[in-house]
Amino acid sequence: MEKPRWSTKFFKRNILIKIFMKVQIELFGASREFSNQNYLEFDIENDSTIKDIRKNLINYLFKNFKGNENFIKIVNSSVFCSKDNIISDNYKITSNEKIAIIPPIGGG
Helix, strand or coil, X not given: CCCXXXXXXXXXXXXXXXXXXXXXXXXXXXXXXHCCCCEEEEEEECCCEHHHHHHHHHHHHHHHHCCCHHHHHXXXXXXXXXXXXXXXXXXXXXXXXXXXEECCCCCC
């Protein structure tokens, strides 16, 4: 009877390490209904953008408010600010940065 042959192969593994950072979203206007506090905090991946924040907010709304359509409309139609400047969806967020969500104001 022939003995089984054993071979050992080593493979290099590509390891992806994700770095997360905390961001605080200050809530203004109608977005204050998203929380009993005046802000929300998220752990997001490094190099995240405002577009990613919108996605995080919408996921939060699905989880906590069963996808309330009015809340989702608020997120999609709001502008975001940092240090008193309106920022675009491509704006890259820095660690521990405070971002504000400014919903549209209705009126007549």
